[in-house]
Amino acid sequence: MLKSVIWSSMLDYPGHVCSSLFFEGCNFNCEYCQNKDIGKAKSIDFEREVLSKLLERKPLVKYTVLSGGECTISPQIQHIVDILYQNGFKIGIHTNGYKPEFLKENKNKISYIGMDFKTSFEKYSQIAARNINTNKIKESIDFIINNIEEYEFRTTVYPKFVDENDCIKIAKYLKERNAKKYVIQQYKMIDQIAVIPFAVEKLKEIKEECNKYVKTELRAGV
Numbered sequence: 001m002l003k004s005v006i007w008s009s010m011l012d013y014p015g016h017v018c019s020s021l022f023f024e025g026c027n028f029n030c031e032y033c034q035n036k037d038i039g040k041a042k043s044i045d046f047e048r049e050v051l052s053k054l055l056e057r058k059p060l061v062k063y064t065v066l067s068g069g070e071c072t073i074s075p076q077i078q079h080i081v082d083i084l085y086q087n088g089f090k091i092g093i094h095t096n097g098y099k100p101e102f103l104k105e106n107k108n109k110i111s112y113i114g115m116d117f118k119t120s121f122e123k124y125s126q127i128a129a130r131n132i133n134t135n136k137i138k139e140s141i142d143f144i145i146n147n148i149e150e151y152e153f154r155t156t157v158y159p160k161f162v163d164e165n166d167c168i169k170i171a172k173y174l175k176e177r178n179a180k181k182y183v184i185q186q187y188k189m190i191d192q193i194a195v196i197p198f199a200v201e202k203l204k205e206i207k208e209e210c211n212k213y214v215k216t217e218l219r220a221g222v
């Protein structure tokens, strides 16, 4: 279900002010997840509480981002994508890439995808705390590179399961596929976990190494 809305965000759709919609539920179970409590919030009725305000604000904000949780598994998502598309909104999706069929089915409606590339493939099941079929992740990566106008792959550097070597493996994998953009993100500590984030200086070094293979940005301290 839809659980929360940020009406104006500068962070979720690169280069544009957007409205961001957050859905509960995820098919991964990452221990560092910032959004685990999202399900506790009251559900929001899209038609009644969101759509009219989005339409009112559309002359100023026509970009939207659907996020989560993992928005692609929400029972509401297809309906909401269809309505946003019919009303002329630009639609961005944040995803962990585990539902490539949703991305493919909505190829013409989605103008931006930000996909988590969690870690090197051999560690995927550890970081997601689920048995992960990495072929689905690979399928999403290839689909995005070849079909979506604007995209980024990003790694939150959670030191327990992501180190410099993992990021370099990811950068090399993306280079082989001619990907346009990779983002290294600093992990933000959450209360329950005593894993210390890498220092920004260390992340800068990782970013520079990755940048040798694919255009890489660093997001830290935000």
Ligand code: SF4
Pocket: 026, 027, 028, 029, 030, 032, 033, 034, 035, 036, 068, 069, 070, 096
């Ligand atoms: S994939 Fe994202 S939303 Fe899902 S558990 Fe991991 S961090 Fe949380």
